[in-house]
Amino acid sequence: MAQTTSNAAQGLGQATTLASGFQFPSLHNFPPFYTLQPTASTWKNQSDLWGTIIMRYYRHHRLYQLDLDDSATNDQLFSNQRINRRLNSETIQAIVEEMVKKGDAEWDATSRKRRAIIYWRKPEDWAAMISSWVFESGLNNSILTYYEIAHGENSEDQEFFNIHPAVLQKTMDVLVKRGVAATFQGANFEEMGVKFFNAGV
Amino acid sequence: MDRWDPIELTSTFRPVLEPQEAIQTTQDQVGLYDGRVKAEDYPNGTVYLTNYRILYIDAKDPARKSIGLSLRLINGIQHYGGFMSSSPKITLDLYPRSAHSDPQSSMDVISSHGGIDSSAMAALTLMTEPSWVCTCCYNSNQGGLAKCSVCGVRKPQGSLEAPTTPAADPFHFVESVTSSDPSTTPSVNDQPGIACPACTFHNDPFMIHCEICGTQLQDQDSMAFMLHRQQQHQRSISQLPSLVPQSTSSLSTTPTTDIATSKYSASAKFLGGLPSFYGGGSKTTAEDANSVKLSFRSGGSSGFQTLLKSAMATKAWENKPKPRPAETVRSQYSAATPESGSSSPSIQVGGISGIMRTVESNKKVADETLSEAFRDLQGLMDKAAEMVALAETISNRLSKSNSMNNEETATFKTYLLSMGIAAPVTKDTAGAVFHKELARELVEFILPIVEREGGTMSLMDIYCVFNRARGVELISPKDLCTACELFEVLNLPLRLRKFDSGLLVIQTLARYSDDEVSSTITKRIQTLPPGAGLTAVELASAIQISVALAQEQLLMTEARGLICRDESVEGLRFFDNLFTHWEI
Numbered sequence: 125m126a127q128t129t130s131n132a133a134q135g136l137g138q139a140t141t142l143a144s145g146f147q148f149p150s151l152h153n154f155p156p157f158y159t160l161q162p163t164a165s166t167w168k169n170q171s172d173l174w175g176t177i178i179m180r181y182y183r184h185h186r187l188y189q190l191d192l193d194d195s196a197t198n199d200q201l202f203s204n205q206r207i208n209r210r211l212n213s214e215t216i217q218a219i220v221e222e223m224v225k226k227g228d229a230e231w232d233a234t235s236r237k238r239r240a241i242i243y244w245r246k247p248e249d250w251a252a253m254i255s256s257w258v259f260e261s262g263l264n265n266s267i268l269t270y271y272e273i274a275h276g277e278n279s280e281d282q283e284f285f286n287i288h289p290a291v292l293q294k295t296m297d298v299l300v301k302r303g304v305a306a307t308f309q310g311a312n313f314e315e316m317g318v319k320f321f322n323a324g325v
Numbered sequence: 326m327d328r329w330d331p332i333e334l335t336s337t338f339r340p341v342l343e344p345q346e347a348i349q350t351t352q353d354q355v356g357l358y359d360g361r362v363k364a365e366d367y368p369n370g371t372v373y374l375t376n377y378r379i380l381y382i383d384a385k386d387p388a389r390k391s392i393g394l395s396l397r398l399i400n401g402i403q404h405y406g407g408f409m410s411s412s413p414k415i416t417l418d419l420y421p422r423s424a425h426s427d428p429q430s431s432m433d434v435i436s437s438h439g440g441i442d443s444s445a446m447a448a449l450t451l452m453t454e455p456s457w458v459c460t461c462c463y464n465s466n467q468g469g470l471a472k473c474s475v476c477g478v479r480k481p482q483g484s485l486e487a488p489t490t491p492a493a494d495p496f497h498f499v500e501s502v503t504s505s506d507p508s509t510t511p512s513v514n515d516q517p518g519i520a521c522p523a524c525t526f527h528n529d530p531f532m533i534h535c536e537i538c539g540t541q542l543q544d545q546d547s548m549a550f551m552l553h554r555q556q557q558h559q560r561s562i563s564q565l566p567s568l569v570p571q572s573t574s575s576l577s578t579t580p581t582t583d584i585a586t587s588k589y590s591a592s593a594k595f596l597g598g599l600p601s602f603y604g605g606g607s608k609t610t611a612e613d614a615n616s617v618k619l620s621f622r623s624g625g626s627s628g629f630q631t632l633l634k635s636a637m638a639t640k641a642w643e644n645k646p647k648p649r650p651a652e653t654v655r656s657q658y659s660a661a662t663p664e665s666g667s668s669s670p671s672i673q674v675g676g677i678s679g680i681m682r683t684v685e686s687n688k689k690v691a692d693e694t695l696s697e698a699f700r701d702l703q704g705l706m707d708k709a710a711e712m713v714a715l716a717e718t719i720s721n722r723l724s725k726s727n728s729m730n731n732e733e734t735a736t737f738k739t740y741l742l743s744m745g746i747a748a749p750v751t752k753d754t755a756g757a758v759f760h761k762e763l764a765r766e767l768v769e770f771i772l773p774i775v776e777r778e779g780g781t782m783s784l785m786d787i788y789c790v791f792n793r794a795r796g797v798e799l800i801s802p803k804d805l806c807t808a809c810e811l812f813e814v815l816n817l818p819l820r821l822r823k824f825d826s827g828l829l830v831i832q833t834l835a836r837y838s839d840d841e842v843s844s845t846i847t848k849r850i851q852t853l854p855p856g857a858g859l860t861a862v863e864l865a866s867a868i869q870i871s872v873a874l875a876q877e878q879l880l881m882t883e884a885r886g887l888i889c890r891d892e893s894v895e896g897l898r899f900f901d902n903l904f905t906h907w908e909i
Contacts, residue, residue: 149907155891166902169902169904176909
């Protein structure tokens with residue numbers, strides 16, 4: 125993975141592997157990785173690398189929301205006990221900010237930049253995945269609730285099972301915009317309905 | 326200008342002074358006049374007054390157009406305060422050539438052999454080129470002049486150049502006028518008067534209003550010029566009495582002199598408003614060869630004059646020290662040195678015993694100088710120049726002898742190097758150009774030290790070293806800073822550089838570049854043991870620079886994206902920038 129011949133790269137040692145099976149790149153052992161780099165070009169590379177690691181981690185663990193105040197997740201992802209380094213929350217915020225700029229994440233509008241949705245899959249990809257699942261299982265032309273999509277028996281083996289409501293809403297917005305589906309208001313979020321049209325195929 | 330000699334300059338275009346020579350004052354924007362005429366080659370430069378010489382260093386072309394005039398050649402000083410657009414000037418009357426006995430001067434040799442009057446000889450030397458007649462005012466000018474000395478009109482090119490009598494008799498023009506009827510002489514009628522716009526009467530060029538009808542002749546712009554001309558004219562008339570006998574004496578061998586002088590006052594009346602005759606080339610031969618003018622375009626003339634007077638009163642050149650015995654080895658063999666001569670006058674021993682004796686006496690003199698120097702502080706200050714010379718001698722000797730331990734030699738040389746600047750530039754001596762002079766002195770002194778330190782030194786270090794070398798003439802940090810800021814303007818081989826953090830350093834132009842430093846640091850970091858970073862302190866001790874400077878160099882390298890930082894409780898460490906090429 126590392127392309128440099130520098131001694132520093134060799135000194136990083138074996139990459140850490142978590143109990144969940146997630147393997148960090150060996151860069152995770154590089155002390156400067158935990159300091160916000162003041163040089164713009166270096167910072168861009170650093171934040172890109174962090175963004176990639178975050179997305180991989182979230183995909184691996186089927187996580188959708190990053191909360192700066194959720195220390196349990198962050199301790200695992202953003203710190204390294206071996207070299208005694210951890211990212212402070214300002215740096216994490218800056219990294220997420222960079223991800224938001226690239227469209228890989230989105231701040232929760234009510235959280236004052238404390239929580240963000242990580243799009244390890246884009247809403248467009250989710251939309252394609254959900255609509256193909258709907259047509260494959262012959263559920264088109266009938267009304268589905270959001271709960272049935274995210275937590276229903278039929279979707280148990282699907283990747284979008286347990287999808288975050290905010291991501292699901294985004295995905296539905298994409299489908300409605302395309303004219304593939306129409307949403308119906310429900311009493312609460314899980315009772316919201318959606319109907320897929322034939323024409324959308 | 327023939328009395329001026331070319332002078333030796335340092336690499337920063339300051340004059341090389343003789344031993345015991347000290348700069349009294351310095352003034353920039355000074356132009357030279359050869360007699361009454363602007364010296365075309367020396368229009369603007371810096372003038373140094375030392376206790377021996379007046380030195381002119383040209384602002385544009387210092388390498389070629391830098392000349393010096395010994396004070397001993399100066400007979401008298403006249404000061405002119407300046408009027409309107411005319412700058413203040415100091416006129417230096419020089420002794421006539423024969424007055425000073427300079428054995429090297431071929432002129433004097435010739436005159437003593439041939440018995441020719443020396444001032445006539447001076448006149449002849451100025452007349453090597455054929456003289457020419459001005460197309461505008463018909464003044465007969467010396468051949469060397471590019472412009473008419475009276476009206477400033479340029480010398481006609483080629484065909485118009487009318488060679489008059491080869492010796493360029495200054496009264497040539499007068500003769501031609503007086504020998505014929507004045508009314509029929511075309512040269513007079515052709516005088517460009519000013520035709521009145523109302524009545525067409527040809528007025529004298531100096532008239533402001535028409536003599537007949539009173540109409541204004543000149544526009545406002547030229548009024549100042551006219552006033553200036555009139556003033557010059559009056560001045561030249563007032564100098565007339567002293568002038569006439571001089572002209573007479575200088576031309577006593579010419580048969581035309583009697584006629585010329587007798588017609589002198591008459592023609593003066595006749596020519597009326599023409600200042601040409603008195604102020605112009607006609608008398609340059611006698612007076613101008615023996616006078617030089619300094620024109621102070623940016624002031625400072627009165628202070629200069631005061632110091633010049635005192636320097637001339639002191640006559641420092643009369644007790645110039647003889648060459649030091651230690652400086653010239655050869656002189657020791659050829660003749661007994663002044664010191665040894667005085668102590669034992671009859672020693673003329675050759676061979677080894679002679680050399681031994683000389684060495685011994687030199688040692689004795691050096692011992693005496695040292696003990697005298699340290700008697701009290703005043704003594705040290707007085708002896709400063711000698712001490713510096715002594716230090717130089719010792720360092721020269723060291724470089725020749727191989728017997729001493731190399732390391733010792735190097736250390737000793739370092740001490741000598743940081744010693745003394747013989748004649749530090751001060752505000753008193755340099756005046757308006759203090760900072761420029763200071764910058765030059767600083768570069769001369771500090772350049773080898775900066776190079777030894779690896780091309781970069783912080784301004785604080787330089788301040789310490791420089792002030793230690795200056796001894797008692799300490800300078801303020803502000804003066805140093807101002808002087809350093811002038812490096813670029815003066816085109817000196819050092820630069821002041823301000824790092825982003827505010828740290829000021831001096832670095833050499835030739836050897837230092839950011840690319841070089843950053844690539845060296847990157848290489849150093851890449852070859853560190855795995856997993857280790859580099860701190861500013863480690864870098865500073867590794868390459869022998871100050872920590873502040875090391876920090877700056879690391880930050881500069883970081884800003885170039887070559888290394889990256891790790892901030893932790895352990896401090897700031899720098900690592901190779903792995904982010905650049907990392908691919909996940």
